[in-house]
Amino acid sequence: MGRNDRVGKRGGRLTKAEISKVAEYLDKFAKGLGSGELVLREGVVFPATSAANNVQLPHGLTGKERKFVHDLCSQCSVYHISVGERDSSSNPRRMVLSRNGKFEGYDAVSAMSNGSFRLRGFKPYAFSKEGEGGRLETGVVQDLRDNPGRCVRDIHDRFDFATMKEIDLGSLDKVKEEDVVYVDSLEKLRECGVYLRDGGFGEIGFDLEMYNWSPFELGMVCLMQLSSGEKNFVVDVLADVEVWKGLREELGWIFADPSVVKIGHGISFDVKALSRDFGIVVVNAFDTHEAAKVLGLERVGLAHVCAEYGLPEGEEYKELKKKWQSSDWRVRPLDKDQVLYGVMDVHYLVLLRKLMIRDLSREIWAMEEGAREASLGGEEEFKDALERHESVGGDSLRSSLHHFETPPQSEGEDEEKVEEMGGGGGGGREKGKDVKAARLRWSESLMKVLQLSQARCLNIYDGSNRDRKETNEVYKILNDVKMRDQNMIWKPRHDDLLKAMLKWRRDAGARLEVDESSICGTEYLVKIVRAVVLKQFTEKPRGWEDVKSVIKVIDFTLNGVFGDSEEVQNKEFVEGFVGVLRGGMVEEDFDGGVRGEGEGGREGGGEGGRRGREEGLKSVTVVVAVAAAVALVGFVLMKRRRRG
Numbered sequence: 001m002g003r004n005d006r007v008g009k010r011g012g013r014l015t016k017a018e019i020s021k022v023a024e025y026l027d028k029f030a031k032g033l034g035s036g037e038l039v040l041r042e043g044v045v046f047p048a049t050s051a052a053n054n055v056q057l058p059h060g061l062t063g064k065e066r067k068f069v070h071d072l073c074s075q076c077s078v079y080h081i082s083v084g085e086r087d088s089s090s091n092p093r094r095m096v097l098s099r100n101g102k103f104e105g106y107d108a109v110s111a112m113s114n115g116s117f118r119l120r121g122f123k124p125y126a127f128s129k130e131g132e133g134g135r136l137e138t139g140v141v142q143d144l145r146d147n148p149g150r151c152v153r154d155i156h157d158r159f160d161f162a163t164m165k166e167i168d169l170g171s172l173d174k175v176k177e178e179d180v181v182y183v184d185s186l187e188k189l190r191e192c193g194v195y196l197r198d199g200g201f202g203e204i205g206f207d208l209e210m211y212n213w214s215p216f217e218l219g220m221v222c223l224m225q226l227s228s229g230e231k232n233f234v235v236d237v238l239a240d241v242e243v244w245k246g247l248r249e250e251l252g253w254i255f256a257d258p259s260v261v262k263i264g265h266g267i268s269f270d271v272k273a274l275s276r277d278f279g280i281v282v283v284n285a286f287d288t289h290e291a292a293k294v295l296g297l298e299r300v301g302l303a304h305v306c307a308e309y310g311l312p313e314g315e316e317y318k319e320l321k322k323k324w325q326s327s328d329w330r331v332r333p334l335d336k337d338q339v340l341y342g343v344m345d346v347h348y349l350v351l352l353r354k355l356m357i358r359d360l361s362r363e364i365w366a367m368e369e370g371a372r373e374a375s376l377g378g379e380e381e382f383k384d385a386l387e388r389h390e391s392v393g394g395d396s397l398r399s400s401l402h403h404f405e406t407p408p409q410s411e412g413e414d415e416e417k418v419e420e421m422g423g424g425g426g427g428g429r430e431k432g433k434d435v436k437a438a439r440l441r442w443s444e445s446l447m448k449v450l451q452l453s454q455a456r457c458l459n460i461y462d463g464s465n466r467d468r469k470e471t472n473e474v475y476k477i478l479n480d481v482k483m484r485d486q487n488m489i490w491k492p493r494h495d496d497l498l499k500a501m502l503k504w505r506r507d508a509g510a511r512l513e514v515d516e517s518s519i520c521g522t523e524y525l526v527k528i529v530r531a532v533v534l535k536q537f538t539e540k541p542r543g544w545e546d547v548k549s550v551i552k553v554i555d556f557t558l559n560g561v562f563g564d565s566e567e568v569q570n571k572e573f574v575e576g577f578v579g580v581l582r583g584g585m586v587e588e589d590f591d592g593g594v595r596g597e598g599e600g601g602r603e604g605g606g607e608g609g610r611r612g613r614e615e616g617l618k619s620v621t622v623v624v625a626v627a628a629a630v631a632l633v634g635f636v637l638m639k640r641r642r643r644g
Helices: 016-031 063-075 135-146 186-199 241-256 268-278 288-294 302-308 314-324 336-347 349-360 362-373 379-391 398-404 411-420 444-457 463-484 492-512 522-533 544-554 571-583 607-643
Strands: 038-041 044-046 054-056 079-083 094-098 180-183 203-211 220-227 232-235 261-264 285-287
Touching (some): 063 094, 135 444, 180 186, 180 336, 203 268, 203 349, 220 241, 220 268, 220 336, 232 336, 241 268, 261 349, 268 444, 285 288, 288 302, 302 314, 349 444, 492 522, 492 571, 544 571
Parallel strands (some): 180 232, 261 285
Antiparallel strands (some): 038 044
């Protein structure tokens, strides 16, 4: 199937033809018209519709396909929810449709348990008076990026590659519950900091779980996972405001310490979120995602990389990732499998880094072995071996040797400190068999990974160009939404309405002292404006109840600040939102759309939305016809000039 048959960035596996069939099916359902079965493909059959209020769609749809069908439901003014569980054979995830907004007997899956998390008080560090910190650490990161050899530490980074040949992740014990420390108070957070400081660990695996409204937005941090290689910590930053506020003081030092390598997988978003929410800058990182790409692994997701390196429970890890990676990490309490998945994201990172350094430096340690076999133990003899390797067609490693090389500590000091620490990560080995840090710096592949990793550490949050970033983000989301419904007539006044909504969101975030993305997603606001464009409002809303009936077509569970729970403290904000919406609507925006919920059901069955799309299609047709006529006239005139 050609790439052009797909629609939108996140259209999943739905083709244009399939989308057209589903839209027609949803239109008939909204109008109350009977419809036969829709065979989307083998094994995925939409049931025949009748006068019944609810229709349950087949569970054979993929997650991406369901997401796209949800969006089509919003466009067609059809209430829709998700029920069931991800990756469950007995109660699989599926969609249920409703004409009047009633889902009796169905337990809707909410993106967030309303009232489970209070917004107020979780203020990003970047928005505080102290939020200009981190400049010194940033300078250190830039130096490490420009001189990646300094990321390799003379004391810690010594490897007996001969012994490591047969080692893989299967040599690690499986994650055990007793090895996981759940940090949900300031006291436990301090204990975590003391353990990491007193333990003298040279490497720490880290990861964050965030909630993102869309792939274009940086979500708020909900969970931090850390692993020393011996013990795993799950820091619940939303368990208590004091944990949120105390994270920078208690754990910020370890991220700023260049002698401790911070190991993560695809760290760019994590780095930005840490700097925004806690004012933490990551200094000296090893990104296993970058290492996987440089090594040429076919699949570079962490679960697949771990499986490549012999993780016995690799399939279990993949299943947990599939189930929980995109879950709403704001919801409390966390499921025990969620915590297990979070821990598995960091548990293997310390050993994985060593194994990847082994593979990135294969030519170095192969030459080391060759030099030893020839009884060439000194530095000059080793360099001679390197030159002989190049002379017979080996990769040109010396091309970047001068740039990457960093003067090591004196040999005596180096050996003395290594002995004090038990042999540099592998006590009891024969002296002289370790590949030293000075030689690791000759590995061009390793230096490339380290350089890329430090570049990711410079992706810190910068609020100075916040407006421009928001504009770019809105453009991406708006373009994505327009691609899904290319017949919309989106006018300049709709842009003005969206800008007013974004200002309302920023003001609400400032008053609640949270990042505005915690209020609601940009895509959420774009879809509300799209409801105006598609004429899904019957009249200018007088209050929240009038707005809610339309928003529930977009998101039936009413998440974020729009949630129904009093605990969310949302009344003052939703009233302000209604005022913004009223102020941006004109008479032509109303055409018999959603009539509300209850016994009266839905009059018109989303007719306004359909009329809006039909008008859009007519307008597009006229524009295309005029353009074709102008082109034809131009072509005829050009021909006449040539003949003349």
